[in-house]
Amino acid sequence: MDRISVIGDAAVEVIAAEGMRGLTHRAVDRAAGLPAGSTSYYARTRLALLELAMARMVELDQAVIDPDARDLAEVLAATVHAAITVGRTRMLARYEFALEATRRPELRAAYDAGGVEIRRLCVTLLGAAGSTDPERHTRVLLNWLDGAIFDALAGAGSTNPPDRQELADGARAVLTGLGLPLTR
Known part of the structure; x- marks a missing residue:
């Protein structure tokens, strides 16, 4: 699985478990088991992270x-x-x-x-x-x-x-x- 998918999956997990307020780049790094700063490399802003998570959800929905x-x-x-x-x-x-x-x-x-x-x-x-x-x-x-x-x-x-x-x-x-x- 590529890094973007890993980050997207982790962001979805964080949102489901902690709500939108719990979604931070650091929380996603932790959930994905990635070094600190990895998520912000791929999604610089919170909006970019949210868009990445949504794109991953759509990708997974289509696979079903x-x-x-x-x-x-x-x-x-x-x-x-x-x-x-x-x-x-x-x-x-x-x-x-x-x-x-x-x-x-x-x-x-x-x-x-x-x-x-x-x-x-x-x-x-x-x-x-x-x-x-x-x-x-x-x-x-x-x-x-x-x-x-x-x-x-x-x-x-x-x-x-x-x-x-x-x-x-x-x-x-x-x-x-x-x-x-x-x-x-």
Whole structure:
């Protein structure tokens, strides 16, 4: 793994564990096990560090999505399940980013850029699946995904998060409600 990825991963971990106020170049150096000053070499400012962390989260999100899968409900269930299990830290950091971006306009662009990439992937996936209105269907589908993830990590459902089968059943219900095919 390259140094930028290591720093990005460590920044995400720090944000998830300590919130935005805990994010410092030194904290990232410690979390990454790097010599002091390493993070500031690659990200001179706090904004640059935040942008690096956001770019890393988007990169990792894209690696989870399998655009060639045939069963859309299973793709969606796998995506949500990954977000609430192995991607838990990344999602908690994303919530910190979302809240901070509402207060700091300079973060808004970096945060929104990540969302645009995920939406683009979803529009492509739904278009390939036969959606007659992939933009609208993407909005509905991402609202379900976001709600399911938030509830499992930070909402009332966090004490009993859904398993993969429950997520697949939910995805099938949403896809059916949108009139989308379950397989391609």
